[in-house]
Amino acid sequence: MSLTFKVTRNENPATQEEREAILANPGFGDNFTDHMVRISWNPENGWHDAQVMPFGPITISPAAGVLHYAQEIFEGMKAYRHADGSVWSFRPERNAQRLQASARRLALPELPVELYLESVRQLLEIDKDWVPSGGESSLYLRPFMFGSEAFLGVRPSKQVEYYCIASPAASYFKSGIKPLTVWASEKFSRAGAGGTGAAKCGGNYASSMLGKAEAVENGADEVMFLDSETRTFIDELSGMNVFAVRADGSLCTPALTGSILEGVTRASILKIGEELGLTPREERLNFKQVLADIESGDILEMFACGTAAVVTPIGAFLTGEGKTVIGDGAQTEKTFAIRERLLNIQYGRSADEYGWMTKFVS
Ligand SMILES: Cc1ncc(COP(=O)(O)O)c(C=O)c1O
Incomplete structure (x- = not known):
């Protein structure tokens, strides 16, 4: 048309x-x-x-x-x-x-x-x-x-x-990249089964604001929402998808259940991860198990991703029960490799092998 x-x-x-x-x-x-x-x-x-x-x-x-x-x-x-x-x-x-x-x-x-x-x-x-x-x-x-x-x-x-x-x-990070402290909300949900979580509609963001305020009150940078039915599985942050890098080389992100917004960055990282020798996996991520896997060293890195901040390391999770630091709080080797690869494609510094870029003005 x-x-x-x-x-x-x-x-x-x-x-x-x-x-x-x-x-x-x-x-x-x-x-x-x-x-x-x-x-x-x-x-x-x-x-x-x-x-x-x-x-x-x-x-x-x-x-x-x-x-x-x-x-x-x-x-x-x-x-x-x-x-x-x-x-x-x-x-x-x-x-x-x-x-x-x-x-x-x-x-x-x-x-x-x-x-x-x-x-x-x-x-x-x-x-x-x-x-x-x-x-x-x-x-x-x-x-x-x-x-x-x-x-x-x-x-x-x-x-x-x-x-x-x-x-x-501007670059999202004016004074260098600082790993995020993420508050897992036990009280609020962003989206429910059959709701509008998979759509990018204003209401989803209005309903996330109180959760973000609670995160900030508790000393965190961002809020993370769990599935609304069981409060067991990771959904996403208020404006970013979530990934975990495991010691076995897998790159895990919550499967699209209908309550998660499918990020363009998320979809691209699933491709880029393979290039970097990681095995992408879309699966439900049980938050308690994630905390246990961080403690045991099975999860080495976690990060959030989206258009605005590209790829941002998550340094720690905060809950009502306390703080869980990921790795040493700054273990970000794979996270930064993924971030660099994406930025190099976006800014034309490396070949656009997937045909992801569209030229709008010569
Ligand atoms: C709720 C939510 N999840 C994930 C994302 C990441 O999506 P994208 O990578 O397309 O920016 C965004 C940002 O648009 C978002 O608002």
Whole structure:
């Protein structure tokens, strides 16, 4: 499906000095580029009215479905500048397909993959100067979709908007990589059987915030959720998947049970692990057994992964019963090898043998 994008340039873009000041210290999620993309949907016309427009406030009715029933989904991916100045993204078609899967679960219309990719291309083309070039910085892309119909009945919205915005992002770790201390929540769940855990919808993140606050109160950096039925098996963190490296050479991650978001990073690490001589295994990970395996030395390393932080070592787990340090708290050889391999592909420093990269701007 192809639509012609109407382009309205921002008449008040950031000046070069303003942009350079932001790109010198971009932080995460604080600053936005000059433009955004919008595509509308209704049952009569399907996807229509594709526009590139100045970044700015959105006007919706106070009765819009998203404000009441959270009919909203989103994606997160990055654009990377390579040494020759070109701009690329990592497996963007997988994000497009995941947005479609999330749309199905939230009773929203599916945006065709080509239209998703074209929306990203349009935004990157007009705002290409916003893609940072230093170190491991990138331009974070946030496509999202919501029900905008003014109607208070509980049913799928007949008016839907898709947007894509972009925000320059620094390397996640400004002062070096510090292993995470992860709090295993005994009180809260992120998702349950038949729920929306496998979709990337705003509600999952709203419901994870109290768990994260509890983690921080207890001195941890992140919260980890266990399966909601038995509180026995590891699901994932609030925004990252989890892996364990075992002494027998296996690389284990929780199997996709329907309550876990299937990360693009997770899927890629399952491939990269093989390259590094590890044996990838997707299986249910009993948290108590994981703690015992850490104590016995059967588990050598653990890490969390996702687009924002790439691969981050987990140094220790905290529970109501105490702290379990993994290895010596900083045993991260395989974790760093996986991280380096991924970053080298993403930043064009090593061959893209799997065809994972898409060039958006030459
Ligand atoms: C709940 C959750 N799990 C896992 C991930 C990792 O997914 P990805 O590797 O596609 O960024 C994310 C981030 O998108 C997430 O929000």
